[in-house]
Structure formats: C-alpha cells, structure tokens
Amino acid sequence: MSDPKEPEKGGVELGTPNAVAPTGTMSTRRLRSEDYNDYSSTDVTPEGSPPDGMNGFAHPESYQRFGETNGTTWYQTLIHLLKGNIGTGLLGLPLAVKNAGILLGPLSLLVMGVVAVHCMGILVKCAHHFCNRFQKQFVDYGGAVMYGLEATPSAWLRTHAIWGRRVVGLFLIITQLGFCCVYFVFLADNLKQVVSAANGTTNDCSSNRTVVMTPTMDSRLYMLSILPFVVLLTFIQNLKVLSIFSMLANVAMLVSLVVIYQYIVRDIPDPRNLPLAAAWKTYPLFFGTAIFAFEGIGVVLPLENKMKNPRQFPVILYVGMTIVTILYISLSVLGYLRFGADIQASITLNLPNCWLYQAVKLLFSFGIFFTYAVQFYVPAEIIIPPLVARVSERWGWVVNLLLRVALVCVTCVLAILIPRLDLVISLVGSISSSALALIFPPLLEIATYYAEGIHPLIVAKDIAISLFGFVGFVVGTYEALVELAAPATTIVNATSAMVQ
Numbered sequence: 001m002s003d004p005k006e007p008e009k010g011g012v013e014l015g016t017p018n019a020v021a022p023t024g025t026m027s028t029r030r031l032r033s034e035d036y037n038d039y040s041s042t043d044v045t046p047e048g049s050p051p052d053g054m055n056g057f058a059h060p061e062s063y064q065r066f067g068e069t070n071g072t073t074w075y076q077t078l079i080h081l082l083k084g085n086i087g088t089g090l091l092g093l094p095l096a097v098k099n100a101g102i103l104l105g106p107l108s109l110l111v112m113g114v115v116a117v118h119c120m121g122i123l124v125k126c127a128h129h130f131c132n133r134f135q136k137q138f139v140d141y142g143g144a145v146m147y148g149l150e151a152t153p154s155a156w157l158r159t160h161a162i163w164g165r166r167v168v169g170l171f172l173i174i175t176q177l178g179f180c181c182v183y184f185v186f187l188a189d190n191l192k193q194v195v196s197a198a199n200g201t202t203n204d205c206s207s208n209r210t211v212v213m214t215p216t217m218d219s220r221l222y223m224l225s226i227l228p229f230v231v232l233l234t235f236i237q238n239l240k241v242l243s244i245f246s247m248l249a250n251v252a253m254l255v256s257l258v259v260i261y262q263y264i265v266r267d268i269p270d271p272r273n274l275p276l277a278a279a280w281k282t283y284p285l286f287f288g289t290a291i292f293a294f295e296g297i298g299v300v301l302p303l304e305n306k307m308k309n310p311r312q313f314p315v316i317l318y319v320g321m322t323i324v325t326i327l328y329i330s331l332s333v334l335g336y337l338r339f340g341a342d343i344q345a346s347i348t349l350n351l352p353n354c355w356l357y358q359a360v361k362l363l364f365s366f367g368i369f370f371t372y373a374v375q376f377y378v379p380a381e382i383i384i385p386p387l388v389a390r391v392s393e394r395w396g397w398v399v400n401l402l403l404r405v406a407l408v409c410v411t412c413v414l415a416i417l418i419p420r421l422d423l424v425i426s427l428v429g430s431i432s433s434s435a436l437a438l439i440f441p442p443l444l445e446i447a448t449y450y451a452e453g454i455h456p457l458i459v460a461k462d463i464a465i466s467l468f469g470f471v472g473f474v475v476g477t478y479e480a481l482v483e484l485a486a487p488a489t490t491i492v493n494a495t496s497a498m499v500q
Helices: 028-035 074-085 093-100 104-134 141-150 155-159 162-196 219-234 239-264 280-294 297-305 310-342 355-388 393-417 421-449 456-484
Strands: none
Touching: 074 297, 074 310, 093 104, 093 280, 093 310, 104 141, 104 280, 104 297, 104 310, 104 421, 104 456, 141 155, 141 162, 141 297, 141 421, 162 219, 162 355, 162 393, 162 421, 219 355, 219 393, 239 310, 239 355, 280 310, 280 421, 280 456, 297 310, 297 421, 355 393, 421 456
C-alpha cells in the first residue's frame, strides 16, 4: 500500500472543481490510498501498467492517455487475457465434469462462463463510472469497491468504505497463495508419477500397455524436495527477468496442451455408460473447480488500463472469454469421455507412461514451476513492502528475503496438509474465487448505482448472481472440508493409482 503522504498520481484532490464527492465524507487520504497497484495479473506490473492510464467506455474523451504509445495492442491484450485465465484449473476440469455429469457438467460450465464474463463487464463499468465521476485515470478492483461503498445511502457503509479495499486485497492474497498451494501439489504429483514409472518407460505409447510403478517416496516429501528451489526462484524480484520465465512457462504449457489434445481425441470409448448428471453431493466440488478455473476477473482492469486503445477492450473481453470457455468445455468433455471414471485430479496423470507423455508432464511441470514466481509476486507486493518499511534500511533486504521464505513455506505447509490436488483446487475456488468472481461484482453494481436509480430487475439479477456465488462458497467449502476429513482409507492416491 502506498503512503498516504505520497503525491497523488493522475487523480484530483477534493476541493478542486472536478472533484465531486457523493456523500461529502470521502477524504483526501482515501483518494490517495488508491495509488497502490492492485496487481491481479502476472503481466501487469508497476513498470508495465502505471495507474496513469485511460479507462472509460462511456466517456473516453474525458481522459488523456499517458504513455499511450507504449500501451499494448488488441492482440497483445487478448494474449494476456488468455494467459490470465488458463492454468492448472484447466487440467482439473475433466474431473469436475465427472463430479457434475457428462451433460450437466458442460452446461454448467457454459452458464458459469457467461455469468463470469458478465461480472467482469460489471466491474469494468463500475470502474469507469468512478473514473468519470472523480476524474481519476485508473480505479482498481479494491478502489472500485471502496468508492461503491462511499456511494451507498448507508452512513455505516460510507464510514467503513475503506474496508471494501481491504477485503478485496485479502481475498486477492488468499486466491494467489491458493494458486501457489495448487502448484506445489501439482508438481509433486506429476514428478512422483514420472519417477515411479521411470524404469518401465519406453517408446511404446499404446494406452493398453501396463507399466509397473516403482515404489517411491510420498508426494509430500516431493513437496519438501521442491521447496528450496521454489524459495530461490522467489528471490528473483526483477520483473523483466520474471517476464522471461513467464514466456518460457507459457510456451511449455502451450506445447503440452497441444500434445494432450491430440491424445484424448483418439480412441474415445462408448460414452453411453457415463451418467448425464452425477450425484448432487459431488456437484459442489464441480463448482469449486470450475470457478477456480474461471477466476480471471482480477486481470480485467489492469489489462484494459494498459491498452493503447481501451475502447477496443469490450470486444477483446468477449472474444477472449469465448475462446477460454470453448477451451474449458472441450478439454473437460473430451478428457472425461476419453478416461471415464478413471479420470484423475489432473488430466496429465492419465497420460501413458511413455517418453513422449512423460516429457509432456515434465514440460507442464516446468511451466508451472516458473509460473509460481509470477503468481507469488502479487501477494508479495501487497504484504512485504509495508512490513519492510517498519525496519531500518540496513535490515530491509534481510526482512524482505525472510518474509519471502516464510510465505513460500506457508504455501508448502498448506499443500502438505491438503495433498489432494482436486480438493485443493475446489477449496481455493469455493473460498476466494467465488467471492472475487461472483459475489462482489453484482453487489458493487447495486452500491454504485442505487442512489442514482437502478432498475428493480437489475437489482434482482445482481442479488441472484451474488446468492448463487454465496451458496457455492458455503456448500463448496463444506463439501471440500468433508472430503478432507474422510478417513485415509477412503482416499485414493492419484499418483499411485496410475497403471497405464
């Protein structure tokens, strides 16, 4: 968070002709607190996305774009949007479809995709509203929620509006550290499987070939083995260096996805034995995994602010999320059709144990390893700087590194405590992703426009979406915790079950 005494960047202080406070209670301190960057994307950084950009579909002429010549093109923004929504959650969607059913699963993914994109549009619209109202150059997610609370008729909400920013920041930290926990479990599961099948790995990739798995250490010991390397990786704080690793990770995962697709489209068995709708008890696990995959709402405002021509962003948003939704539905359906009831927490664990697909597992793991650093950057930039500022400059770098080690160890310990990839994904999705993607945006729209007049049907729609997200939050979290509390004898270890 930035120091309130720091000069305002691109904003207008109260008392000037262009500053209009809806309630008369918004302080200059609150306006200035928006100077901190709400990093929600690995591609949006302090250097790459200054808060002095133009936002505003409704009134684009009201703002002067700073650094417009250095902004991203529509194509670059589309690529960043795709990268911000495609990750490990994609690989867990085939199991999610199993938890929902071969018919109910894809239909639910489609509905959740439509609702998630609609919520992204709501967030952008509300941010533009406050940009125009306060002549701000950029309003982030937390700032939009804070200003939305300032605009409500409730005196209590106006008084505590700053907590809107803090709550969004808290959920953002939980989400990003949750991603990092998922990465630890994913890396351990895939590395364990590769090592277990190493002695029997050949060039024969036929699906009916059986490989005897060599006993190896527990996946939690693999997490501890990976920990020192992850710690060293997070010591890299230069964003330009991290961007290189990010590019390498993206190439590795893209190649892996192409190879996975070409395998699962072959030899699909008769799907008539698959249930159209699974038991309702497992549907909450589907919800958590699906919303985990769709939780890319945090990248929307920074990406739009970074564009040369932000007026193109609505089209890019809908085109990009359409591609993402098609990718999600196709991989989840094809993966479940191909492997049926044997589908595992990550579809990579279902691939044959020949050299080609062992290389795919290692390649995707390589990508996820480096993605950890860029995802870790988000909570690190929110948590560490305020704490480092409390110590002398002499000890600042030591405290910085110690805090990084502590945060990485926290994610590793949480992953060790919950070593099941499917449950980690579902739990993170239910707890934090549902709040950021489904619960907050509709409530923000009501808060933003209620005093100015908002149609009752829009209010009803927003309440319905938020209730849907809240029910998913409660039930999804409960079912994931119930599964975690199940006796160890009922838990199937995904990595040791592979016998392809």
